[in-house]
Every structure is written in structure tokens, then in C-alpha cells.
Amino acid sequence: MDLLDSGQKFSPRQDSDWDTTLQFLPAADTKHLEKKSGRRKKLWIGLGLVLSAAAVSLLTGLLVWHFHLRSDVRVKRVYIGSMGIGDQRFLPAYEDPSSPQFSSMATLVSRQLKLIYSKNSVLTKYFKGSSVQAFSEGEGGSDSLVAYYQSEFDIPVPQQGALDEAIESLEPSSQQGRQGRVLLKPVDALSVNNVISRVIDPRMTRTSLQVGESFNVHVSKAGVVQSPGFPDSSYPSNVYLMWRFRADPGHRVRLDFHTLILEDDCQQDFIKIYDSLAPIEHRALTEQCGYPHGSLSFLSSGNVMLLTLVTDEEKNFPGFRANYSQIPLTEQKCGGTLSGDKGSVSSPFFPSNYPPRTSCVWNIEVPVEKFVKVQFSKFLLGNQSNQCPEDYVKVDDKRLCGRKLKNTVITSQSNTMTIKFNSDSSYVDQGFTAEYEAFVPTNPCPGRFQCTNNLCINTTLQCDGWNDCGDGSDENNCECNEAQMKCKNGRCKPKFWECDGSDDCGDGTDEENCEKCKPGEFSCRNGLCISETLKCNGKDDCADGSDESKCERSLVLQQCSEFTFRCRDGRCISKLNPECDGEPDCEDGSDEDNCQCGSRPYRSSRIVGGQMSREGEWPWQVSLHIRGTGHVCGASVLNNRWLLTAAHCVQDNGPNKYSQADQWEAMLGLHVQSQTNEWTVRRNIKQIIAHQDYNSMTYNNDIALMELDKNVTLNQNIWPICLPSPTYDFPEGQVAWITGWGATREGGSVAMILQKAEVRIVNATVCKNLMNDEVTDMMLCAGVLKGGVDACQGDSGGPLSVTGPSGRVLLAGLVSWGDGCARRNRPGIYTRVTKYRSWIKEKSGV
Structure with a gap:
């Protein structure tokens, strides 16, 4: 037995009963092992510590001297800026850097910069030198000019702060140029209106x-416009590319991204858009990387815009495609006088991103006996701060900014309001x-x-158990009815x-x-109940592994159960949901097999209450069409050959022979109905396998497989979703997503753009009570019980997806049935995929 395992521990203390007869290997030089007196030993230790401290101090001093005091340790510092020039017309030739006109004016600007720096x-x-990169028409029209330049300085490390201050000081001092010209010599005089300069983004100088x-x-x-190689190949490594957009005078540039898929880390790969023709930080409109979900429509303040792409060595992605235009x-159109009892206001070009350097004022005036209130239904203006010094909305004297002001209501104390x-x-x-409304005080x-927050809600929502006001005031001081319980x-x-x-x-x-x-x-x-002390003791005390699962x-485990994961070798492990979590738990590694599914490549039923998804966001989503009819149901990609949908989608209905494979076609990689693109693949169906025990009355076993007539090539827009193991646990409250082109309201028509909505897994007991016990163990409930979000007609067969801890997406359910759409206390009912894992394997091999 290992002595350490037996409880005996090594101790450096020599006891009196130490066995002196024990033999040790001899030392090569016994003098090196002779015992010295304790006092001398302490003296040497002390001296060693002093010498070590002195060495550290000396090294620190040398480093400080080397990097902060030596005047010959210098760094290159690059500034990008713009110079506004009066009394100079913009010439078309200035767009061509090789033209004599460009060269002549660039020389004047460089001289002017040298004079300013002097x-x-x-x-x-x-100062080392400057170069002019571009020209554009100035804000004053054709009789003014803007020059975009780059200046380089060779600066000692400790002087970098002083250099930044000196550069920034040019901006106020340049205003003095409005009162008199800066003359180099009479024939080369430039009238400088303003100078803006900022240090370049260091990632652009790697x-x-x-x-x-x-x-x-x-x-x-x-x-x-699109990135190099898009869409057939990824963008190249280590590039810094610029697209300079110019609109006609009196117009602004509009850039709308159709696709944007970059590496998730903005320190590696990113795009950046500027309200200028040079990458001046002061004029940066946005920086994007990864797979952004916000608005990707941008407008310039004038007639120029710059788009840059910077990439690093590794992890190249598809890139982007964007549409450009001018307006x-x-x-x-923003601002003005409003006098109706009701109306709406919004930032310019909403829901596109508003342009920079914009100001709008709305003056609202209602009848004198009334007050005014305004309610913001959407509010996205940068980050919340106390003073809101940058972008803001001002309602009378109250400034607002940030991203958490949805449903905020502000009231006036008179019949007027200024926004x-x-x-x-x-x-x-x-x-x-926002919407404004006049009201009687x-x-x-x-x-x-x-x-209490001045929001107005329907009286039927009061005392119904839901916080509809947002501040809980609709649930205060209520008298509970027979179907309700009273909380403390x-x-x-x-x-x-x-x-x-x-x-x-x-309150529990x-x-x-x-x-x-x-x-x-x-x-x-x-x-079962066991003592808390038995958790994580290395033994299966629950007999189902759950005390060892987290x-x-x-x-x-010695014995498998319905709650444990079975490895390929037949053994079971206690860990909860171990599949594809990045940690091998089975000895044969089978819990980490086939884990390419569910990870959106290039990234580490109509939906009621949802929102439009982005292109390629749900690459496993399929639109099933009946020939000559269009979209009927949804489905999920399992691999390059098989799809999974609901059995009720493929049942004959009078003359409609939906059970026949030749009636269907699958649209994979589709985003907008009736609009195919390079990502869209159309496939015929070879065979349909509906579950043999499907019950059209109860919707039990509502699941079916479809085999494509030909394999599809998997890519970032067509990718399989992961199938969970039979024991995978989707706990109540788990966030899930429903996607589809189904009706966006009960009784409405199907959506054109793929919709998405966030719901939560609902407790099975609660769900059965809500749905009058019509829910079986083969079904899964999900929704938002207060209503407003749900799947609906046309979403049937589509996925209910859940993102696992490793980031991979699993197919938790298939859209099956429900009581209407998005009704309060009526969750959506889904086919529980974990119950059919063996059936899917048997029928398709997946």
C-alpha cells in the first residue's frame, strides 16, 4: 500500500527514535552536505536575501530607466486627421491620387501641416512627415475642401502623453484660422477652417x-460591395482594406449589410465604419465583429463614408456583403410642430441606425386643458450615463440615454412638451x-x-398574477379569487x-x-431523499446518479437509469448532460463524438411576438413547400441527407396527399420566402417516414423523417442541429428559441422573413394543468405564460432549440400544437425529441 494513501504523512522533524541504521545513497561530495552551524547558516541566508533584493531593485531601475528615462528609446506614433480648407473648390481630379491636381494640393496640405506643427x-x-490620403467636398459646399492626412512622429516613450495633448490642442487653435489666413507664401496660401486629428487605431498598425x-x-x-472571396471562400489573413464611398453633392451614403460573419474577437478581425474618408477615431460610426444581431444599416452625415476590414493570421471567416446607395x-425628416391628441416620433431613419451629427426638435402642443405624455416603445442610444453627454433624447429638461428605457413614460405638467x-x-x-398622447390630468x-410609473394597461390585466406594469403596481392590494393563492x-x-x-x-x-x-x-x-453529506462522495447514493451529476x-455507475448518459461501451456516467461539453467523461470518449452539429459555422410555425432573424443565424431551419402552394411547415437539418419534422404535416387532408413524397420540396439555407440566393438549396423528397403510432386526435408521437433525393453540401447557412441523448435534461425555466415563417398573429398570414422568438421551458405539471391534462410525457411545453410569444400555424415541424453549456445548439422539440397562438396561460406544445432518439436512429441512422 502507498504510505501516503494509508494516512502516513512525511514530516521534516527528526524524532528521538529516528533509526540511525537506515542507509542512504552516498553523496558525490560529502563536504557539500556537512551540517553548518545555525548562526552561520542564518547569516548566509540573510546575505542572500539582501543581494536578491538589491538585484531586483537594480533590474527594476534599469527597466524604468530603459523604457521611461532614456531619450533614445522611441516609438512611432501615427495620427489620422482631416483639415477643412476654405476658398478651395473640390475638383473631380482630386479623387485620383496619381493626378497632378491631387499631387499639387497634397503638397500644399503637407506644407501647411508642417507650418502648424512648427x-x-x-x-x-x-515630427517625421505627413502624407495626404484623400480629398472630399467640404461642409460648405463646392467652395470648400476637406483633406484627409496621416502624420507620423518619432517620440520618446515618456513623451507620448505630451504628444497627444499637443495634437488635441490643434483643434481649438485651428479655429483662429477663421479670423485670418495662415500664409506660407502668397501663391500657396491655405485658409484652414479646422483641424481634427486622432491617434490611429493600433490594430491598424500591426x-x-x-x-x-x-x-x-x-x-x-x-x-x-463584399469582402475578398465572399461567398465562396473566407477572407484572407493579415489584411487592412479600405472602401471609400462617395455620394453626389447634397446626398448621404447609405450602407446596408446583407451578411456579416467575422471572428468573434474584435481584437483579431473586425470591420469599422467612419463618417469620413480616413480612419479618424473621432468619426468612427461603428465597430463590428462576430455575428452581430443589431441594426446593420448605416448613414453618413455628408457625402463620404469609409469602410475598413482588418484581419489577423488565424480563424478566417466568410466576411460580408453590403448594399450601398445614396439618399x-x-x-x-425629423422635428417639427405636432398638435394632434396622439402621434408618434422617432429618430431619423428608424429602424436603421441614425446618422451622426444630427439634431431634431419636436414641439408638441395639445388643447390647453390637457397634459402630454410620451411612451418609448424602443430605445437604443448607446450606454447609460449620468449626464448623457453624447447621443441623447431630451424630454423638456430630462436627458435620456442607454438601452433600458423601453416602456418608459414621461408626462408634462402643461399642454406642451419639447422632445x-x-x-x-x-x-x-x-x-x-415613441408615441405621445394628450390626457386630462x-x-x-x-x-x-x-x-405607478404612469404606464396605462388594460384593466383585465390587474391582479392576474403577472407584472404587466413593469413595477408590479398592477399586482398590489389585490383580492385573490378562488383560483388564486395569496402570497405573504x-x-x-x-x-x-x-x-x-x-x-x-x-418570496417563496x-x-x-x-x-x-x-x-x-x-x-x-x-x-428519493438522501443526506446532503452524501452528495459528490463518489458513490451513487440516489441510485440514479443525480447526487453525483453536478x-x-x-x-x-454500476447501474444505468433513465437519468444517466450511456457511453458507447455500455457504461453509464452520472454527469448531467455531458454530451459535447468539451470534457471527455466516457472512457471511450463517446460523449464527445459527432460534436460538429449545432455549432453555427464560423462562430465559437410563424413566430408570434418574435423578431426577424439574421441571414444564416439558424442554419438548421428548413422551409417545406407543397408544390404550387408554397411554405407549409418547418423542419430541421439532421445531416446532409435527413430532415426532421412533425407527423401532422405529412397527413393526407382530403384531396391533398401530403403523405406522398413527390408533393414536397425542401428549401434549405432560405431566409426570405420567394427570395433565393447563393445560399439557398432546393431539394426534392425521396421518402417520408411518419411515426407509426402518431395519433391525429391527441398529437401524440407527432414526429416524421424526410429523406432528401440528393445530399446537400453543408456550409454556414446549411448545418445540422444536435440531437440530444435520451437522458438529456431540459430543466424548467431553460431559455429556448422557436423559429419559422408561420403566421405572426393568430389567424394572420405567414411571414416572409424567418422569425425568431425567445421562450422558456414550462414545468410539466403546470403545463398539464393549464392544458387540461391533454399533454403527455412525450410532449414538451414552452412559451411565455403571460402571452404574446408563441409558435403558430406554419411553424409546425420547426425546431425548438436550446443552446447547451458548450455553445452547441440542441433540438429540444418540434412545433406540434397549441390552444390558439400566444394566448395567456396557453404555452406551445412540442414533440419531446429525447423520447424519440432511438426511433430516429433506427429509421435514419442519424
Whole structure:
């Protein structure tokens, strides 16, 4: 037995009964092992510590001296800027850097910069040179000019701060140029209106970058721009590319991204858009990487815009495709006087991102006996801050900014209200939309309930157990009815929520006095109770592995159960949901097999209450069409040959022979109905396999397989979703997503653009109570019980997907049935895929 395992520990202390007869290997030089006196030993130790400290101090001093005090340790510092020049007309030849006119004006600008720098001792001392990159028409029209330049300085490390201050000081001092010209010599005089300069983004000066081409694009005719290789191959490594867009005078540039898929880390690969022709940080509109989900429509303040792409060595992705166009500056409509009892206001071009350097003022005036209130239904203006110094909305004297003001209501104390929107010169956002309404002060919510936050809601929503106001005021001081329980905090909640495992009251009242394990006991998934001390002890005390399922190490069990994962070798492990979590738990590694599914490549039923998805966001989503009819049902990609859908989609209905494979065609990689593109693949169906026990009355076993007539090539827009193991656990409250082209409201028509909506897994007991016990164990419930979000007609067969801890997406359910669409306390019912894992394997091999 290993002595350490037996409990004996090594001790450096020599006891009196030490066995002196023990033999040790002899030392090569016994003098090196002679015992010295303790005093001398301490002296040497002390001396060693002093010498070590001195060495560290010396090294630190040398480093400080080397990097901060030596004047010959210098770094290159590059600034990008613009110079506004009066009394100079913009010439078409200035667009061509090889033209004599460009060269002549560039020489004048470089001389002017040198003269400006010469007036500052720091700038003139370390200035190395300037180059002009582009010209554009100035804000003053054809009689003014803007030059975009790059200046390089060779600066000692400790002087970098002083250099930045000196550069920034040019901006106020340049205003003096408006009062008199800066003359080099009479024939070369330039009238400088303003100078803006900022240090360049350091990622654009990485030594590994191979600075590529810059492209000049005129947007007077709409067109398309895309990254190199798109869509057939990934963009190249280590490139810095620029696209300079120019619109006609009196117009602005509009750039709408159709696809944008980059590496998730913006320190590696990114695009950046500027409201200029040079990458001036002061004029950056946005920086994007990964697979962004916000608005990707951008507008310039004038007639120029710059798009840059920077990539690094590794992990190249598809890139982007964007549509460019121009719109007249006069097309911006915002501000004005409003006098109706009701109306709406929004930031310019909403829901596109608003342009920079924009100001709008709305003056609202209603009848004198009324007040005004405004409610924001969407509000996205940068980050929340106290003063809101950048982009903001000002309602009378109250400034607003940030991203958490949806449903905020502000009221006036008179019959007038002023709303002002302001954006600065950089970093735009989607903006806001709001509705205003006149009201009588004594009755601010006629026929409705007034929340404490001034929100008005339908009176039927009061005391129904749901926080509809957002501040809970609609659930205060309620009298509970027979179907409700009274929480200790005074709130009323449905009785069937008692003892469902969720704290619905908010104070735990509904989970008290339930038949549970005693304090100090652990509740096993199979219902048994064991002592808390037995958790994670390396033994299967629950007999289903659940007491060992969330421990640091998973346990190989002697006996498998319905709650444990079975490895390929037949052994079972205790860990909860071990598949594809990046950690091999089975000895044969089978828990990490086939894990390419569900990970959106290039990334580490109509939907009620949903939102439009982005192209390629749900690459496993399929649209099933009946020939001559169009979209009928949804489906999920399992591999390059097989799809999974609902059995009720493929049942004959009178003359419609939906069970016949030749009636169907599958559209894979589709985003917009009736609009195919390079990603879209159309396939015929070879065979349909509906579950043999499907019950059209109860919708039990509502699942079917479809085999394509030909394999498809998997890519970022067509990719299989992961099938969970039979024991995979989708706990109540788990966030899930429903996707589809089905009706966007009950009784409505199908959606054109693929919709998505977030729901949550609903407790099975609660669901059965809500749906009158029509839900079987083969079904899964999900939704938002207060209503408003659900799957509907046309979404049938589509996926209910859940993202696992490793980031891979699993198919939790198939859209099956429901009581109407998005009704309150009526969740959607889905086929529970875990119950059919063996059936899918048997029929398709997947």
C-alpha cells in the first residue's frame, strides 16, 4: 500500500527514535552536505536575501530607466486627421491620387501641416512627415475642401502623453484660422477652417498586416460591395482594406449589410465604419465583429463614408456583403410642430441606425386643458450615463440615454412638451420610437389602469398574477379569487403554481409546506431523499446518479437509469448532460463524438411576438413547400441527407396527399420566402417516414423523417442541429428559441422573413394543468405564460432549440400544437425529441 494513501504523512522533524541504521545513497561530495552551524547558516541566508533584493531593485531601475528615462528609446506614433480648407473648390481630379491636381494640393496640405506643427515645440521636435490620403467636398459646399492626412512622429516613450495633448490642442487653435489666413507664401496660401486629428487605431498598425488595396466607390448608382472571396471562400489573413464611398453633392451614403460573419474577437478581425474618408477615431460610426444581431444599416452625415476590414493570421471567416446607395440630405425628416391628441416620433431613419451629427426638435402642443405624455416603445442610444453627454433624447429638461428605457413614460405638467434628439460625431445606434398622447390630468388612463410609473394597461390585466406594469403596481392590494393563492407579500398567483419548483410569488410562499425532502437532505431526480453529506462522495447514493451529476468529477455507475448518459461501451456516467461539453467523461470518449452539429459555422410555425432573424443565424431551419402552394411547415437539418419534422404535416387532408413524397420540396439555407440566393438549396423528397403510432386526435408521437433525393453540401447557412441523448435534461425555466415563417398573429398570414422568438421551458405539471391534462410525457411545453410569444400555424415541424453549456445548439422539440397562438396561460406544445432518439436512429441512422 502507498504510505501516503494509508494516512502516513512525511514530516521534516527528526524524532528521538529516528533509526540511525537506515542507509542512504552516498553523496558525490560529502563536504557539500556537512551540517553548518545555525548562526552561520542564518547569516548566509540573510546575505542572500539582501543581494536578491538589491538585484531586483537594480533590474527594476534599469527597466524604468530603459523604457521611461532614456531619450533614445522611441516609438512611432501615427495620427489620422482631416483639415477643412476654405476658398478651395473640390475638383473631380482630386479623387485620383496619381493626378497632378491631387499631387499639387497634397503638397500644399503637407506644407501647411508642417507650418502648424512648427508652432508647437513638442510637435516640431518629433515630427517625421505627413502624407495626404484623400480629398472630399467640404461642409460648405463646392467652395470648400476637406483633406484627409496621416502624420507620423518619432517620440520618446515618456513623451507620448505630451504628444497627444499637443495634437488635441490643434483643434481649438485651428479655429483662429477663421479670423485670418495662415500664409506660407502668397501663391500657396491655405485658409484652414479646422483641424481634427486622432491617434490611429493600433490594430491598424500591426506589423503583421499586409496593407492591401483601397477601393474608391461612387454610390450615385446603387451596388454591392463584399469582402475578398465572399461567398465562396473566407477572407484572407493579415489584411487592412479600405472602401471609400462617395455620394453626389447634397446626398448621404447609405450602407446596408446583407451578411456579416467575422471572428468573434474584435481584437483579431473586425470591420469599422467612419463618417469620413480616413480612419479618424473621432468619426468612427461603428465597430463590428462576430455575428452581430443589431441594426446593420448605416448613414453618413455628408457625402463620404469609409469602410475598413482588418484581419489577423488565424480563424478566417466568410466576411460580408453590403448594399450601398445614396439618399438626398433633404430626405431626413425629423422635428417639427405636432398638435394632434396622439402621434408618434422617432429618430431619423428608424429602424436603421441614425446618422451622426444630427439634431431634431419636436414641439408638441395639445388643447390647453390637457397634459402630454410620451411612451418609448424602443430605445437604443448607446450606454447609460449620468449626464448623457453624447447621443441623447431630451424630454423638456430630462436627458435620456442607454438601452433600458423601453416602456418608459414621461408626462408634462402643461399642454406642451419639447422632445429633442441629438447625436454627436461618432458611434451611432438604432435610436428610438415613441408615441405621445394628450390626457386630462384628472383621468390620465381613461378606461385603463394607471401604473405607478404612469404606464396605462388594460384593466383585465390587474391582479392576474403577472407584472404587466413593469413595477408590479398592477399586482398590489389585490383580492385573490378562488383560483388564486395569496402570497405573504400580498400578491395573488394561480393556485396550480404551488409546489412546482419555481418561486412564483417572489418570496417563496408558493413553495412552502410542499412534500419535499427535509432540511439537510438532497432531492434526487427519482424522488428519493438522501443526506446532503452524501452528495459528490463518489458513490451513487440516489441510485440514479443525480447526487453525483453536478460534481467536479463524473462517476462511472454500476447501474444505468433513465437519468444517466450511456457511453458507447455500455457504461453509464452520472454527469448531467455531458454530451459535447468539451470534457471527455466516457472512457471511450463517446460523449464527445459527432460534436460538429449545432455549432453555427464560423462562430465559437410563424413566430408570434418574435423578431426577424439574421441571414444564416439558424442554419438548421428548413422551409417545406407543397408544390404550387408554397411554405407549409418547418423542419430541421439532421445531416446532409435527413430532415426532421412533425407527423401532422405529412397527413393526407382530403384531396391533398401530403403523405406522398413527390408533393414536397425542401428549401434549405432560405431566409426570405420567394427570395433565393447563393445560399439557398432546393431539394426534392425521396421518402417520408411518419411515426407509426402518431395519433391525429391527441398529437401524440407527432414526429416524421424526410429523406432528401440528393445530399446537400453543408456550409454556414446549411448545418445540422444536435440531437440530444435520451437522458438529456431540459430543466424548467431553460431559455429556448422557436423559429419559422408561420403566421405572426393568430389567424394572420405567414411571414416572409424567418422569425425568431425567445421562450422558456414550462414545468410539466403546470403545463398539464393549464392544458387540461391533454399533454403527455412525450410532449414538451414552452412559451411565455403571460402571452404574446408563441409558435403558430406554419411553424409546425420547426425546431425548438436550446443552446447547451458548450455553445452547441440542441433540438429540444418540434412545433406540434397549441390552444390558439400566444394566448395567456396557453404555452406551445412540442414533440419531446429525447423520447424519440432511438426511433430516429433506427429509421435514419442519424
